[in-house]
Amino acid sequence: MLLKSKSPVHFDHVDRKPEPQNEQVGVSSDEVVALLGSLYAFGTWRLEIRTGRVFWTEDASHVHGMKPTSEPLSLARLLACYHPEDAVLIEELLGSATYRRNSFRFVMRVEDGRGAYRLIAVAGRFRPDNGGELIGYCHEYHDMVRAVVLEGGEQ
Numbered sequence: 001m002l003l004k005s006k007s008p009v010h011f012d013h014v015d016r017k018p019e020p021q022n023e024q025v026g027v028s029s030d031e032v033v034a035l036l037g038s039l040y041a042f043g044t045w046r047l048e049i050r051t052g053r054v055f056w057t058e059d060a061s062h063v064h065g066m067k068p069t070s071e072p073l074s075l076a077r078l079l080a081c082y083h084p085e086d087a088v089l090i091e092e093l094l095g096s097a098t099y100r101r102n103s104f105r106f107v108m109r110v111e112d113g114r115g116a117y118r119l120i121a122v123a124g125r126f127r128p129d130n131g132g133e134l135i136g137y138c139h140e141y142h143d144m145v146r147a148v149v150l151e152g153g154e155q
Contacts, residue, residue: 036139037059040139040140040142041059041062041063041139041140042059042137042138042139043056043057043058043059043060043061043062043063043064043137043138043139044056044057044059044060044135044136044137044138045057045060045124045135045136045137045138046133046134046135047075047094047133047134047135048072048130048131048133049098049131049132049133049134050130050131050132052074052075052076053072053073053074053075054072054073054074054075054077054078055072056073060137060138063110063120063138063139063140064078064081064110064120064138065081065110065111065112065113066081075091075094079091081110081111082108082109082110082111083108083109083110083111083117086108086109089106089108090106090108093106094134097124097125097126097134098126098132098134100126101126101128102125102126103123103124103125103126104123104124104125105121105122105123105124106121106122107119107120107121107122107141108120108122118140118141119140119141120138120139120140120141121138121139121140121141122136122137122138123136123137123138124136124137
């Protein structure tokens with residue numbers, strides 16, 4: 001299913017199941033997560049489909065521009081921090097991922113608390129635990145190609 005939008009940001013369904021290639025070279029999944037977290041805030045989250053409650057790490061709340069809380073958020077509260085056009089797409093994408101039981105990823109606009117927007121990247125997948133959940137990670141979006149070109153041009 002392709003979602004239709006005029007939004008300038010990227011989203012899609014990911015149907016491939018990545019193989020744990022890191023373990024072939026002797027690096028554990030926990031070590032990969034720790035390495036990614038050393039680059040930038042790298043948060044994880046879980047959405048209970050039945051209740052619509054979102055549980056997330058402190059880094060995930062910071063990535064979304066929100067203060068950390070020990071209480072879960074409602075999906076509506078989480079979607080409110082996204083650009084209104086993107087929030088509609090995210091809700092559709094989460095619904096589709098739940099129905100199709102697949103993985104997804106997107107780069108969308110989130111409010112920065114000062115009325116401007118910045119990009120964040122999110123990836124997730126369906127898992128059948130607890131009657132169905134979506135789990136994933138998020139981080140600030142960094143255009144690595146542009147960063148390398150800019151750094152290389154400044155020398």
